[in-house]
Amino acid sequence: MSQIRRSSLRKRFHQGLRRMFSRLPKGLRFAVYRRMVDCDPAPSSRLELKVADTQEELDACFRILHDAYVGSGFMKPDPSGLRVTIYHALPTTTTLCAKYDGAVVGTISMVREGVFGFPLQSVFDLEDVRAKGGKIAEISALAVAPAFRKTGGAILFPLMKFMHQYCTQYFDTRHLVIAVNPDKIELYEALLFFKRLKEQTVDNYDFANGAPAVGATLDLEEADETFERAYRGRRDRKNLHHYFFGQDLANIKLPQRRYHTTNDPVMTPELLDHFFNKVVQVFPTLNDVKKALLWSVYRDDAQFRSVLPMLSGGGEDLGRALRQYPRYSIRCPGHLDIRAANDSQLGSFDLEVIEVSAHGFQAECDLDLPLQVDGSVKIELGAQQDGVKNTAHVMARAVRRKDTERGSYYGFRIDEPDRAWRSFVSTLEMATTTKDLAA
Numbered sequence: 001m002s003q004i005r006r007s008s009l010r011k012r013f014h015q016g017l018r019r020m021f022s023r024l025p026k027g028l029r030f031a032v033y034r035r036m037v038d039c040d041p042a043p044s045s046r047l048e049l050k051v052a053d054t055q056e057e058l059d060a061c062f063r064i065l066h067d068a069y070v071g072s073g074f075m076k077p078d079p080s081g082l083r084v085t086i087y088h089a090l091p092t093t094t095t096l097c098a099k100y101d102g103a104v105v106g107t108i109s110m111v112r113e114g115v116f117g118f119p120l121q122s123v124f125d126l127e128d129v130r131a132k133g134g135k136i137a138e139i140s141a142l143a144v145a146p147a148f149r150k151t152g153g154a155i156l157f158p159l160m161k162f163m164h165q166y167c168t169q170y171f172d173t174r175h176l177v178i179a180v181n182p183d184k185i186e187l188y189e190a191l192l193f194f195k196r197l198k199e200q201t202v203d204n205y206d207f208a209n210g211a212p213a214v215g216a217t218l219d220l221e222e223a224d225e226t227f228e229r230a231y232r233g234r235r236d237r238k239n240l241h242h243y244f245f246g247q248d249l250a251n252i253k254l255p256q257r258r259y260h261t262t263n264d265p266v267m268t269p270e271l272l273d274h275f276f277n278k279v280v281q282v283f284p285t286l287n288d289v290k291k292a293l294l295w296s297v298y299r300d301d302a303q304f305r306s307v308l309p310m311l312s313g314g315g316e317d318l319g320r321a322l323r324q325y326p327r328y329s330i331r332c333p334g335h336l337d338i339r340a341a342n343d344s345q346l347g348s349f350d351l352e353v354i355e356v357s358a359h360g361f362q363a364e365c366d367l368d369l370p371l372q373v374d375g376s377v378k379i380e381l382g383a384q385q386d387g388v389k390n391t392a393h394v395m396a397r398a399v400r401r402k403d404t405e406r407g408s409y410y411g412f413r414i415d416e417p418d419r420a421w422r423s424f425v426s427t428l429e430m431a432t433t434t435k436d437l438a439a
Contacts, residue, residue, distance in 0.1 A: 060104035134174025
C-alpha cells in the first residue's frame with residue numbers, strides 16, 4: 001500500500017512540475033529544452049545505425065514500434081505484436097534501425113511521396129510546403145526500446161542524426177513533415193525548429209488510433225543557418241548544429257550505391273509475403289484502388305505477382321491500366337551541348353536526370369532548352385568503378401517541356417543509347433532491392 005501511495009505522490013509531483021513549466025513564456029521554455037540537449041560526439045562502438053534490410057531487423061523494428069504505439073494509445077494491440085503499415089511495403093519508404101550489441105533498440109521510418117501519398121496528408125494541408133519545391137518525406141514510426149528510453153538521448157540523437165544525413169545526402173529530400181502528439185510538438189519546435197502546418201491541432205488522427213496530432217515541417221535547405229544561430233557558442237555535447245552538420249559518426253553505416261539512385265528498396269517478394277500477407281493482414285484488407293496502386297509499383301516483376309493482392313474482380317485489369325511507377329528514383333547530373341554544323345557551340349546546359357527508359361529520360365533544367373534540336377549529352381550514372389567514371393555519352397534531343405511551380409521538366413529522346421546507358425536502364429529494371437544494384 002505504501003508503495004502505491006509513493007507512486008501516486010510522484011505522479012502528482014511530476015504533473016505539478018509540468019503544469020508550472022507550461023506556464024513559462026514559450027521562449028524561456030524552448031531555452032530550457034535546448035539546455036537539456038546531450039549529444040555524445042563519440043558513441044560506443046557497440047552502437048550501429050543502418051538501413052533495416054533483413055527480416056530479423058524489420059521484425060524487431062515493427063515490434064518495438066508496436067509496443068511503443070500501444071503503450072501511448074496510438075494503436076490497438078495487434079495479435080502479431082507488430083505495427084506494419086502499407087507505407088512500409090513501398091520502395092519510397094526507408095526504415096532505419098539502431099542496434100546495440102547486435103540487437104535492434106530503436107527505429108525510424110522516412111516515407112517519401114509514393115502511390116499512397118503521405119499518412120498525414122489525409123488531415124494536414126501540404127500546399128505551402130509543396131509550393132517551395134523539392135521532395136518531401138514524412139518522418140514516421142519513431143520508437144526506442146523501453147530499456148534505452150532513459151539514456152539521455154544516447155539512442156534517439158544518433159538515430160535522428162542518421163535520419164538527417166540520409167535525407168539530405170541519400171534520399172533527395174528538402175522538406176520533412178511530421179504529425180506528433182500535442183504533448184511532444186514543443187520538443188520538435190525547440191530543438192529541431194519544425195514549424196507548425198496550417199491546422200494547429202487535429203483532434204482525431206486515424207493513423208494514430210484517433211489520438212490528437214499536430215502537423216509540422218522543416219525545410220532542410222534552411223536548417224543549417226537556423227541551427228547555427230540557435231546553438232552558436234555552445235560546447236559540442238550541447239550543440240545540435242555541430243552534431244547534425246559538422247560531426248561524423250563512425251556508427252552510421254550508409255548504404256553502398258553503384259548508381260545515383262535516391263531510395264533503397266529492401267522488400268523482396270518473400271519479405272512482402274511474410275509481413276503483409278502472413279504475419280499481418282495488410283494486403284487482404286486493402287480496397288481495390290489501393291491494390292491496383294500497389295500493382296502499379298510491382299507488376300512488371302514476375303517474382304512479385306504471386307504475393308500481390310488480387311482485385312475483387314479476380315483480375316489485374318485496373319493494375320495494368322494505371323501508370324507504371326518506377327521502383328527506383330534517381331538524380332543523375334548531366335550536361336547538354338548543342339553545336340552548329342561547323343562545330344561552334346550554340347548552347348551548353350546543366351541537367352538533372354530524374355527518370356530514365358531505354359530510349360529516353362526526363363530531366364530538370366533551370367534554363368530554356370530548344371526543342372527538337374539534337375545535342376550531345378553526358379550523364380554521370382554513378383560512382384567510379386576501377387578508377388573509371390560510370391558515365392553515359394548519348395545523342396539526344398528535348399521533345400517536350402512541362403512547366404510547374406517547382407521548375408521546368410524536359411522529356412528527351414535518345415536515338416542510339418550507348419552501352420553504359422543500356423546497362424544502367426537494364427539494371428534498374430531487373431533489380432529487386434538496393435543490394436541488387438550494388439552487386
